[in-house]
Amino acid sequence: MPVDVVLGGQWGDEGKGKIVDLLAADAHAVVRCQGGANAGHTLVDGEERLALHLIPSGVRHAECLLVLAAGMVVDPLALVEEIEALEASGHPLRNRVRVSVAAHAVLPSHRLQDQAQERQRGTGSVGTTGRGIGPTYADKAARTGMRLGAFLHSEAELRDRIRAVLRDKQSVIEPAGSLDVEATLARLVGLRAEIAPLLCDTTALLHELCAAGRTVLLEGAQGAMLDVDHGSYPYVTSSSCTTAGALAGSGLPPQVVDRVTGVFKAYCSRVGNGPFPSELLDATGERLREIGREFGTTTGRPRRCGWFDVVAARHAACISGFTQIALTKLDVLDEFETLQVVVAYELDGETVTRFPADHEALSRCKPLTVEMEGWRRSTRGCRDAATLPEAARRYVEFLVDRIGVPLGYVSVGPERADAFAC
């Protein structure tokens, strides 16, 4: 079966882009299925550093189709900007980007609404990326949103459609500012000539590719703990970050899936608010942030850092059916004398090994850890599991064994060449 799924197993920022870039060498299409410009995938190759937000991470493979499927929420202004920036840096892609007519449009009003709602939440804010993701999915569910297919209609019809979405938004966006409706309409309608040629029925396209035996790679955004149903709600994103979400968003059925790769960082990080049981609020957390350069690609915010959490990882593997693991940023741990791994939580005096579904229970969980020996040797330059220091191998084997899913890849640096199959 020709479909490969790559998903985040933690709170996002696991290095999915890099693993997708690696696997895309054999793919005919790389597909983003959910989320929008809240995602930030960084690809590093020598001097080049590409920060992607909407465009799938197959961008460096010139033959690969880049599909933005029906389950996504796409900001047309951000899309055009990202395409222009990538083309200017030497990656022609206009003729291989395919955007679903059914994907929902994130309008400037959604961004302002997102920011206004965050302000109103005060100390209970989610810590969103402010990219309008939640309000756009809310409009979609309420059946008041606008699909990108509107850009295929006449200028007058498109204008009316956008006006209908902007209508009645003024009061909800007020705390974050006001919107000049006429100027916004002019900007968006002005994009029609650029957006329309990118649009098609991506579901039909993906079915045709699968029927022809072509390899399709579904690229998840965010991570399992940010999943709207199975994450730490309400401190989550507004879409489904699981295998089921990738299928719903792409329109492909489950039986075409061949392999599901869960990507995990060798430790944990989280941006935004909400419970994070393995978080380190001390100098060790600071050290992880500095060495791992844990600052958001999309917002530049410092990420909260903590030890690897096996309880959360098993939950991710369970809800998405991971068939293999890709472990990234192992090199960030190179200098640590000892490492901790969270293997259970203490919840109200009991030991639990299952990730609590209720975020209030999750926020009362205290981590129970196992200490492991560090390796204090550089892993950079290792190109197979056999050349990893013995303590590093033991650490990786411990994680893989506790999660209960075989290891597929390890990555020991930001470069494409730093990741190897195991």
Ligand code: IMP
């Ligand atoms: P939203 O997706 O912008 O609504 O943000 C909801 C939560 O998901 C916040 O905690 C964000 O920081 C987090 N989030 C959204 N996208 C990403 C991502 O790509 N990586 C990591 N965290 C993300």
